[in-house]
Amino acid sequence: MHRLPKFVYLYSMGQIFTLMVATMALIMTVPVSMRLAPTAWLVGLPYGMQFLAILIATYPISSIMERRGRAIGFNISAGAVVLAGMLAYVAVTTESFILLVIAHVCIGILVAGGNFYRFAVTDTLQPNLHAKAVSYTVAGGIVAALIAPKMASTLKNVSGFAEFSPVYLMLSVIGICMFVLIKILPHAPVKPTKNTENIPLNPPVLQQNPHIKKYLWTLIVLAMIGQGTMNQWMLQTIMHMRNIGFNFEHTGSAIQWHVIAMFAPAFFTGGLMQKYGEVRVVLTAMILLIVSAFINIFFATHTAFTTSLFLLGIGWSFAFVGAGATIARLIKQYALSKRWQGITDTAIAIFAVVSTNIPTLLMLSIGWVYSNILTIAICLFGFILMAKNSRLYYNSIT
Numbered sequence: 001m002h003r004l005p006k007f008v009y010l011y012s013m014g015q016i017f018t019l020m021v022a023t024m025a026l027i028m029t030v031p032v033s034m035r036l037a038p039t040a041w042l043v044g045l046p047y048g049m050q051f052l053a054i055l056i057a058t059y060p061i062s063s064i065m066e067r068r069g070r071a072i073g074f075n076i077s078a079g080a081v082v083l084a085g086m087l088a089y090v091a092v093t094t095e096s097f098i099l100l101v102i103a104h105v106c107i108g109i110l111v112a113g114g115n116f117y118r119f120a121v122t123d124t125l126q127p128n129l130h131a132k133a134v135s136y137t138v139a140g141g142i143v144a145a146l147i148a149p150k151m152a153s154t155l156k157n158v159s160g161f162a163e164f165s166p167v168y169l170m171l172s173v174i175g176i177c178m179f180v181l182i183k184i185l186p187h188a189p190v191k192p193t194k195n196t197e198n199i200p201l202n203p204p205v206l207q208q209n210p211h212i213k214k215y216l217w218t219l220i221v222l223a224m225i226g227q228g229t230m231n232q233w234m235l236q237t238i239m240h241m242r243n244i245g246f247n248f249e250h251t252g253s254a255i256q257w258h259v260i261a262m263f264a265p266a267f268f269t270g271g272l273m274q275k276y277g278e279v280r281v282v283l284t285a286m287i288l289l290i291v292s293a294f295i296n297i298f299f300a301t302h303t304a305f306t307t308s309l310f311l312l313g314i315g316w317s318f319a320f321v322g323a324g325a326t327i328a329r330l331i332k333q334y335a336l337s338k339r340w341q342g343i344t345d346t347a348i349a350i351f352a353v354v355s356t357n358i359p360t361l362l363m364l365s366i367g368w369v370y371s372n373i374l375t376i377a378i379c380l381f382g383f384i385l386m387a388k389n390s391r392l393y394y395n396s397i398t
Contacts, residue, residue: 007186008133011121012140014074014185017178018114019144019170021081022393024152025107026051032164036097046104051356053108054115055349061113062342069122071182077113078178080106092165110175112345119341122328124186128333134270134325137334138317142263215393216330216340218385219323220347222282225382226319228351229289229375234258235310236359237296240368242307254306261313271319276325279390285318286383293372293379 026047033043084106091099118137123128155166161382234255241251292311295304298396324344331340345377 002210004129004136005125008121008125008136009067009292010181010185011117012137013131013182014114014117014178015137015140016143016147016176017181018077018111018117019141020148020151021084021107021174022111022114023144023148024167024171025104026165026340027152028147028164029104031098032092032100036091036095036100038097042097046101046358048353049101050104050108050111051349051353053105054112057109057112058304058338058340058349061109061116062339062345064190065116066122066339067243067334070116070123071185073113073116074120074180074182074185077110078175078182080109080113080175081178082172082175084110085170085175088168088171089165092168093162109169109298115345116341118324119328120185122325124331127329127332130325130329132354134321134328136267136270138321138324139263142260145259145263209396211389211393211396212330212334214389215329218389219282219327219330220344222319222386223285223323223327223344224347224351224381225349225378226285226316226323228288228355229379230262230316231352231355232313232359232362233292233296233375234309234357236363236368236371237305237309239359239363243363244300246302246305250302254302254309257306258313261310262317263320265314265317267348269317270325273325274323278322279335281318281388282386283383285315285322286379286386288312288318290376290383293375296372298335298367367379 021371029047029050033046038042061073061076061250084103087106088103090096091103118134121133121137125133151170152167155170156164158166211328238251238255241254269281288311292315293309295308295311327340327344330336362374366374
């Protein structure tokens with residue numbers, strides 16, 4: 001029986017802190033922006049800038065981690081959230097929309113760095129423990145999903161403070177806790193001979209066997225599909241439910257089950273990957289996303305929407321954990337540059353930015369049914385791509 005070392009749970013705590021901040025930022029951004037934005041069309045700007053910051057900051061943080069170690073990158077992200085909390089507190093207190101936007105940019109930097117906890121946890125582990133360790137680290141999200149909304153609700157209105165300002169101060173407190181955690185985390189030593197300059201993105205091993213690189217890119221594409229589909233349908237389902245008459249409680253309960261489904265499977269996804277292999281897990285993710293879209297097309301009840309979002313969450317988890325753990329294994333197995341991790345998260349961030357901005361466009365242009373048909377086509381493409389390139393890769397190494 002292979003037991004995980006205790007430090008894996010410390011890395012999971014880093015993921016919990018990161019996702020607590022991200023969840024509270026999501027909960028607060030709309031009501032706070034509605035109050036501070038000078039015009040209605042700027043309400044989405046803070047959250048949009050947060051995702052843009054994730055996109056821009058991911059690759060530089062990856063490069064810093066490769067050259068100077070994981071701790072430096074994690075400390076940058078922790079410092080960013082401490083600053084974010086203070087800036088947002090001042091923004092709410094003085095009603096400064098510009099400061100709020102800058103605060104969300106800092107939150108984006110935190111998320112960009114925090115996304116690497118799932119990679120860092122594998123640095124000093126044997127390959128047979130990678131999938132399980134990544135699963136437990138990502139599973140920290142379910143803890144964050146349970147704690148963050150309650151914390152935001154409790155601190156939203158505190159006597160003597162502007163509405164929401166104590167919640168933003170809590171972000172700074174979480175950042176300080178992250179500094180402490182980073183100090184006690186075990187980090188793999190930096191090896192000067194394996195820096196960015198000495199390990200190109202296309203080393204001899206990838207040139208000798210091009211199927212390795214093709215498989216890497218396939219996994220990145222599948223992770224992008226999982227992330228993009230999840231972001232799009234989480235928002236578009238809420239919009240559609242409200243359009244056809246469901247109230248806030250109905251949409252809230254559906255999203256709650258979606259969030260649980262996103263992170264709960266991480267506790268056993270690693271075991272499924274060890275037993276059945278990452279290919280079957282990632283292919284199952286595409287099937288679940290397709291089934292979720294079919295439910296949306298043919299049913300319009302609260303139970304149907306909840307079931308669809310639940311399957312969407314599980315599909316995202318299988319795609320995200322399955323592809324992420326396999327990418328980490330390939331990087332270590334073939335001694336590839338850690339910049340592949342940065343490429344992975346940058347690609348995912350691109351889809352995250354796009355997918356959070358297209359639901360309204362899709363609803364107004366092609367509508368609910370054809371949006372789902374488009375999703376089915378994209379996921380079917382991902383299924384075929386994974387089935388083909390995984391087979392070519394494994395045939396090439398046997």
